[in-house]
Amino acid sequence: MTxxxxxRTEPNTDTGRGARxxxxxxLHRGPTAGxxxxxxxxxxxxxxxxxxxxxxxxxxRNPKPCPLIGVSAPGDWRIxxxxxxxxxxxxxxxxxxxxNGELVAEPDDLNGVWRDDLVSFVLGCSFSFEEAxxxxxxxxxxxxxxxxxxxxxxxxxxxxxxxxxGPMVVSMRPMTPANAIRAVQITTRFPAVHGAPVxxxxxxxxxxxxxxxxDYGDAVEVRDDELPxxxxxxxxxxxxxxxxxxxxxxxxxxxxxxxxxxxxTEFAVL
Amino acid sequence: MTxxxxxRTEPNTDTGRGARxxxxxxLHRGPTAGxxxxxxxxxxxxxxxxxxxxxxxxxxRNPKPCPLIGVSAPGDWRIxxxxxxxxxxxxxxxxxxxxNGELVAEPDDLNGVWRDDLVSFVLGCSFSFEEAxxxxxxxxxxxxxxxxxxxxxxxxxxxxxxxxxGPMVVSMRPMTPANAIRAVQITTRFPAVHGAPVxxxxxxxxxxxxxxxxDYGDAVEVRDDELPxxxxxxxxxxxxxxxxxxxxxxxxxxxxxxxxxxxxTEFAVL
Numbered sequence: 001m002t003x004x005x006x007x008r009t010e011p012n013t014d015t016g017r018g019a020r021x022x023x024x025x026x027l028h029r030g031p032t033a034g035x036x037x038x039x040x041x042x043x044x045x046x047x048x049x050x051x052x053x054x055x056x057x058x059x060x061r062n063p064k065p066c067p068l069i070g071v072s073a074p075g076d077w078r079i080x081x082x083x084x085x086x087x088x089x090x091x092x093x094x095x096x097x098x099x100n101g102e103l104v105a106e107p108d109d110l111n112g113v114w115r116d117d118l119v120s121f122v123l124g125c126s127f128s129f130e131e132a133x134x135x136x137x138x139x140x141x142x143x144x145x146x147x148x149x150x151x152x153x154x155x156x157x158x159x160x161x162x163x164x165x166g167p168m169v170v171s172m173r174p175m176t177p178a179n180a181i182r183a184v185q186i187t188t189r190f191p192a193v194h195g196a197p198v199x200x201x202x203x204x205x206x207x208x209x210x211x212x213x214x215d216y217g218d219a220v221e222v223r224d225d226e227l228p229x230x231x232x233x234x235x236x237x238x239x240x241x242x243x244x245x246x247x248x249x250x251x252x253x254x255x256x257x258x259x260x261x262x263x264x265t266e267f268a269v270l
Numbered sequence: 271m272t273x274x275x276x277x278r279t280e281p282n283t284d285t286g287r288g289a290r291x292x293x294x295x296x297l298h299r300g301p302t303a304g305x306x307x308x309x310x311x312x313x314x315x316x317x318x319x320x321x322x323x324x325x326x327x328x329x330x331r332n333p334k335p336c337p338l339i340g341v342s343a344p345g346d347w348r349i350x351x352x353x354x355x356x357x358x359x360x361x362x363x364x365x366x367x368x369x370n371g372e373l374v375a376e377p378d379d380l381n382g383v384w385r386d387d388l389v390s391f392v393l394g395c396s397f398s399f400e401e402a403x404x405x406x407x408x409x410x411x412x413x414x415x416x417x418x419x420x421x422x423x424x425x426x427x428x429x430x431x432x433x434x435x436g437p438m439v440v441s442m443r444p445m446t447p448a449n450a451i452r453a454v455q456i457t458t459r460f461p462a463v464h465g466a467p468v469x470x471x472x473x474x475x476x477x478x479x480x481x482x483x484x485d486y487g488d489a490v491e492v493r494d495d496e497l498p499x500x501x502x503x504x505x506x507x508x509x510x511x512x513x514x515x516x517x518x519x520x521x522x523x524x525x526x527x528x529x530x531x532x533x534x535t536e537f538a539v540l
Contacts, residue, residue: 053319054343081331119323
């Protein structure tokens with residue numbers, strides 16, 4: 001009797017679909033940065049149906065920090081416009097489950113916690129515009145250093161959609177003034193993935209006391225010939241949800257994003 | 271005994287607020303084209319709360335025909351981000367009230383029909399990009415002729431968000447090829463008010479048998495040296511709502527739009 005050899009082919013994570021399959025099969029764990037170059041990755045927020053209209057209205061009012069790129073029907077784990085085969089319960093490497101604002105679990109899939117009243121929201125993320133910046137030769141320090149981008153809670157209020165409210169969270173990338181100007185032009189082309197910066201220079205004007213002490217992510221140096229450039233950040237909705245403390249909520253684990261079939265270039269308006 | 275003379279000051283409709291006040295006071299009836307130059311006007315759709323999340327998802331999936339610029343809280347007649355004093359029940363010259371897909375009334379205000387479960391959606395309209403086109407010297411034939419823009423149901427399907435589905439409605443403006451190219455560039459700057467055209471030339475490719483027979487509005491000539499240029503149209507959601515036949519729905523009367531305090535230029539991304 002012969003036993004068929006166990007063959008495990010290396011997963012092809014060059015496409016959104018391939019990356020999701022690898023994640024679904026348990027062959028990829030951890031951060032999704034670098035997977036499926038050119039494909040849009042998204043932040044995830046899953047809320048009970050009762051809160052969904054208010055959260056959608058919050059996103060509509062705050063398109064820079066909360067650029068909605070996909071919304072599921074209630075109870076449906078599919079979002080076909082982001083990927084035909086996409087299953088929101090299994091296609092992210094790691095999740096965070098929250099009850100009444102408290103983190104209660106960080107599972108690899110949602111099979112044990114899914115409910116029929118859940119609505120999934122996928123929000124664009126900065127990976128898309130960072131790719132465009134790097135393609136134009138603008139070096140991003142946190143990527144060069146291999147760390148997370150620094151993020152800050154600011155004094156900029158989001159536009160409330162009761163019960164959702166709270167401060168905008170921003171990410172920061174240090175740049176020379178010439179690169180900062182070019183970066184404004186480039187990211188303006190991508191309104192669906194945070195768009196143009198919300199602030200340049202003078203961090204104290206938006207309530208940031210010390211750029212070397214971010215609230216999330218890692219500090220990176222801002223050199224004397226550079227300005228800190230701030231973009232609205234997809235962590236904003238997580239921060240707002242934490243303020244509202246919904247009875248139940250799911251988000252992605254930081255850095256473990258949803259990889260989609262949409263291409264970054266599709267989101268350029270020019 | 272002296273009687274104070276009745277003084278009626280001419281309403282100042284140069285601003286969004288002034289135009290709304292004049293409409294609210296019954297001093298302006300009929301089309302809003304030409305009121306408050308430079309200010310955004312919007313299409314209105316009002317639906318019961320039960321249908322609101324699906325309609326919002328429909329708009330999210332179809333940003334070109336359904337560019338959401340404001341959404342109310344359920345039962346709330348205010349949309350402060352579009353105007354501090356705005357009252358959706360009184361600030362449009364004329365409304366259409368629909369029951370189960372049938373037009374049942376065309377009132378001057380909504381005081382007699384308002385319900386506590388209604389959600390108001392305001393969608394950007396082509397007046398905003400038409401102003402930008404004319405500012406660049408591009409003549410618009412329907413405006414030169416003083417008629418309505420021609421509109422057509424097409425074979426282009428919208429992205430469904432159950433129960434909302436149906437064909438995209440487009441508006442058409444004839445242009446020389448050079449102006450068509452410039453118009454693509456100009457309207458690309460305004461993704462929040464329909465954005466770039468969805469089609470140029472060859473109307474048969476999008477299911478339009480005869481450009482001289484529009485489904486809505488008035489026919490305008492397309493000269494031999496011109497191409498018909500088609501934009502996604504804010505009539506699409508009304509057409510889709512008519513297909514779905516919700517038990518209750520309110521829209522604006524065609525041409526009688528909501529005048530807001532937002533400026534057209536705010537919606538330019540470049």
